[in-house]
Amino acid sequence: MSLASYNTRKAITAHLFVLPAVIFFLIWYVYPIGRGVWISFHDWNILTPPVWTGLSNFQDLAHDRDFFASLLKTGYYMLSMPVTVGLALLLALVMNSKLPAKGFFRTVYFMPVVTSGLATSLIWKWVYDPHFGLVAGITRPLGLGAIPFLSSPDWAMPAIMIYGIWGGLGYVMVLFLAGLQSIQPELYEAASIDGAGDRHRFRYITLPLLRPVLLFVLITQTIAAAQVFTPAYAMTRGGPVGATRVVSLLIYQTGFEYLKMGYASAMALVMFAIMGIAAVVQLRLVGRRAD
Amino acid sequence: MDSKAFSRRHFVRLAALGAGGTLLAACGATATPEVVKEVVTQVVEKEVTKEVEKEVTVEVTQVVEKVVTATAVAAQPIELVIWDPIFDPQQVLLQNLTAKYTEMHPEVTFKYESIQYDEVHKKVTIAMAGGGGPDAFNVPSYTWARFIENNTAVEVDPLAFGLTSMAELEARYVPDLLEAFKVDGKLTVIPTYVGSYLLLYNPVQWPNGYAPTWDELVAASKELNKFEGDQQTAVTIRMSVDNPEHIHADLGPFVWEKGGDFLTADRTQCRLTDPAVIEGFAQMRRLVDEKAWVPDFPYSDDGLFSGQIASAVGGDWGFGELDALAAELSVPKAELSGWPVYAVGDETQNYLQPWAWLVNANSKNPAQTWSVIGYFMNLENAERWMVETSQYTGVLASWAQEIEQSDPRMKVSWEQLSHANIGLISSKYDEVMEPIVQAAQAIMLTGANIEETLAAACAAVDGILAG
Numbered sequence: 231m232s233l234a235s236y237n238t239r240k241a242i243t244a245h246l247f248v249l250p251a252v253i254f255f256l257i258w259y260v261y262p263i264g265r266g267v268w269i270s271f272h273d274w275n276i277l278t279p280p281v282w283t284g285l286s287n288f289q290d291l292a293h294d295r296d297f298f299a300s301l302l303k304t305g306y307y308m309l310s311m312p313v314t315v316g317l318a319l320l321l322a323l324v325m326n327s328k329l330p331a332k333g334f335f336r337t338v339y340f341m342p343v344v345t346s347g348l349a350t351s352l353i354w355k356w357v358y359d360p361h362f363g364l365v366a367g368i369t370r371p372l373g374l375g376a377i378p379f380l381s382s383p384d385w386a387m388p389a390i391m392i393y394g395i396w397g398g399l400g401y402v403m404v405l406f407l408a409g410l411q412s413i414q415p416e417l418y419e420a421a422s423i424d425g426a427g428d429r430h431r432f433r434y435i436t437l438p439l440l441r442p443v444l445l446f447v448l449i450t451q452t453i454a455a456a457q458v459f460t461p462a463y464a465m466t467r468g469g470p471v472g473a474t475r476v477v478s479l480l481i482y483q484t485g486f487e488y489l490k491m492g493y494a495s496a497m498a499l500v501m502f503a504i505m506g507i508a509a510v511v512q513l514r515l516v517g518r519r520a521d
Numbered sequence: 522m523d524s525k526a527f528s529r530r531h532f533v534r535l536a537a538l539g540a541g542g543t544l545l546a547a548c549g550a551t552a553t554p555e556v557v558k559e560v561v562t563q564v565v566e567k568e569v570t571k572e573v574e575k576e577v578t579v580e581v582t583q584v585v586e587k588v589v590t591a592t593a594v595a596a597q598p599i600e601l602v603i604w605d606p607i608f609d610p611q612q613v614l615l616q617n618l619t620a621k622y623t624e625m626h627p628e629v630t631f632k633y634e635s636i637q638y639d640e641v642h643k644k645v646t647i648a649m650a651g652g653g654g655p656d657a658f659n660v661p662s663y664t665w666a667r668f669i670e671n672n673t674a675v676e677v678d679p680l681a682f683g684l685t686s687m688a689e690l691e692a693r694y695v696p697d698l699l700e701a702f703k704v705d706g707k708l709t710v711i712p713t714y715v716g717s718y719l720l721l722y723n724p725v726q727w728p729n730g731y732a733p734t735w736d737e738l739v740a741a742s743k744e745l746n747k748f749e750g751d752q753q754t755a756v757t758i759r760m761s762v763d764n765p766e767h768i769h770a771d772l773g774p775f776v777w778e779k780g781g782d783f784l785t786a787d788r789t790q791c792r793l794t795d796p797a798v799i800e801g802f803a804q805m806r807r808l809v810d811e812k813a814w815v816p817d818f819p820y821s822d823d824g825l826f827s828g829q830i831a832s833a834v835g836g837d838w839g840f841g842e843l844d845a846l847a848a849e850l851s852v853p854k855a856e857l858s859g860w861p862v863y864a865v866g867d868e869t870q871n872y873l874q875p876w877a878w879l880v881n882a883n884s885k886n887p888a889q890t891w892s893v894i895g896y897f898m899n900l901e902n903a904e905r906w907m908v909e910t911s912q913y914t915g916v917l918a919s920w921a922q923e924i925e926q927s928d929p930r931m932k933v934s935w936e937q938l939s940h941a942n943i944g945l946i947s948s949k950y951d952e953v954m955e956p957i958v959q960a961a962q963a964i965m966l967t968g969a970n971i972e973e974t975l976a977a978a979c980a981a982v983d984g985i986l987a988g
Contacts, residue, residue: 275948276650277671355819381818381966467764470818470962486643487951489667 270495280492287496297497299472300480301504303387307476308455310391314398315447319440321399322406323432336407340400347397351464354393355380358465380466383473390461390474397461398454402447409443410436445516449509456505477501598628599886601893602655604645606638606876610910615897618905622896629889639766642667649673649883656884657894659713662875663766666704667948674709675880681891682899693900702877710877711898713906760805762961763820765954772961776801783957788947789986793957793979794972802964802971809965816965949985956981 270287272280291297321339325332342350357364360376370376379389413436421431437444459478462468468475468483477497485494605615612635619631634655636644642664648654660668668674679690687708691699694712702710761767776782781797784790792798808814878894880887896902947953960978963969 275667275671276646277667277673381816383967466819469763469958470966471959483951483955486646489646489948 266495266498269492270499272492274491275489276491277489283492287493288500290493291496291500296472296475296480297477297500300475300477303472303474304456304458304476304478306387307391307394307458308452310394311448311451311455313391314395314402315444315451317395318399318402318447319406321403322410323436325403325407326410336404339403342397343400347460348464350397351393351461354389354396354461355465358389381470383471386466386470386473390458390465393461393465394455394458398451402451405443405447406440409440413439441516445512448512448516452508452512453505456501456508598630599889600630600632601657601886601890602632602634603893604634604636604641604655604658606641606659607635608638608910611906614905614909618897618902619893622893629893645881649881652883654881654883656886656890657878657880659876659878661766662877663769663950665710665877665879666950668879669704669707669709670948673882675882675884675887675891677708677711678888678891681888681895683895702875710875710879711894712875712877713898760809760814760965761817761820762958762965763818765951765958767817767820768954768958768961772802772805775805779804784953784982784986791979791982791986793960793975793982799971799975802961802975806964806968806971818962818966952985953982956985 269280271282271284273283273287274280325336329335356362358379360366360378360381363376363379365379366376377385379385417435417439418431421435426434457478458476459482462474462476462479463482466474468479481494481497481501484490484497603615603619605611612633615633619633623630638661641658642660645654645658645660646667665674677687677690679685679687682690682693684690684693698712699708702708702712761771773783776798779797779801781795781801782792783798785792805814809816878897880890880894884890898906956978960974963974964971
């Protein structure tokens, strides 16, 4: 067998190994995205064939107050992201130290990640109940009364943000922990010999070496925060008075309740563009330093 | 080993023979309807002759064709798919009924699936997009329009109920009930359950109708709600402002009681700024301010709901609680097949929240599917439906009579049923209700100005209706 034919056979084998993943990717990612783009230029109620409407969905979107309100609500929710990242980093630092029963705590913090979001949302709905909830049980004896977390337009979004932080903390913590454990201890020893304290070691060794992880966490958590849906749907259904009607929920309602698939797809595309821009900005800001 | 014992040629030849045989067998089965047609024609012609004597005009050939179609389809094994909301007693009942149906018609089997109650219509819609979906599905009234407007539901066939005309089918139900469900003169739904609001009333206790009962109801509810200081410790009467259906069921009756409605009867314009609607909302807000009613958000599954207590009606979830509180509330109680029926309200305003069977236009066996629904809802099984699922339907005329006979104070009023009373039957229901839900939440939860809030919501609703 010549070298050329050997290489060809090797290449074919390699491609065959990759083929299932490529087919999966094409069917479950590329096609739905392409279909979504196509639908966004149509008026489609699911039950009858789509009708071409050109850019009218996007034109309508430009004047849609509900959409802009939901963008603002989503932006508000995304404020929870830095808190999640900060707390997760703090926890990861603690978990990386010589703490007893670290494995136990790590498991406990990670548990919400592997539990159904819908189930935990419903549990938290009861936790927040002003009459019988856990939080009310704590605040009432303290003389703080029962805070109407989910029934107050002012409190509903913070309540969902607290849930989001609780739910996302474990995952981000594990990522940071992996990053921390990849830093060579010699670097800390050398810095200590040079007289660096904890704060300086964190600032000049830990943080710079964690930047690639930080970049990954920032981008994925920003996207995750922008996609928040389950708690807003399960706990408040976007209320009260639209206080938690985030973009994902509005897209769901528009598509599956109002049967305006084209318009919902247009919303999703605009959201996709916004998130793309945000990711590029983050890459520029944090990524350059990480390099 | 002989490598030519079973060659590719052999395989292809055998496969071709097999496929041809299968095709012939399949085609051969079409001979059955001809035989069936002959027999059934004789039987039906005899029956029809009797009917003609009763002055019922029926097109013989039409009936025969329908029977033949149903019979021919049934002669071949078929599996019918049924989607129904999750509700344990109903699930048990339907599984029993389908099993019994299969016993009687072994060629018909069922694939029964229970789905979250507010997801059934969404799942059906998505399945229909792919040309599929269940043969029959059970969904609430506010979702019918999307199927009817888009021609994805099959018209009801009275023959499936063993009847020869729609008039006969309508006579089986309380007067005007099926008429209220028709769209463009066509009936595409058969009710399974009609949760009725303000449907029964007690003319002895409240001879002047609804209004005089307010003080009594408010006093009773205040008494039942318990407080420790400002903190409510026992919630008995809630007014849910969680979602469109709850707004409709809990707040709607108070608006209708004043003569208002969310939309005009033709459902083309908003009516939220009408004085009657504003008055209805104001009355509810006063109840909230006086701590008689508790606005409920998010939806919680305990306590009574205002729509139920104000109209004293049955929802499937409300009867047990209402039964326990009936004495305290001085709510009259009658018996219907050993089941309690309560009454408060005004006979001039009726509101229905019906659930009904629809048959999918994509079904390959629509005639057979309607026959199955006809079996589910025949007189005997409809009675079982009420008794075994504890859902008071009040659908059948005979039940209405039974209620009135069991307690002379009870009066059943069905005359006012109409499309307007069913409410917002429109494929835009969810979209139209969203501003109304937000307005209700703002008024009841945050104390927002009623007139301004309703005016803003009305502008949004009109915008949606204008398309």
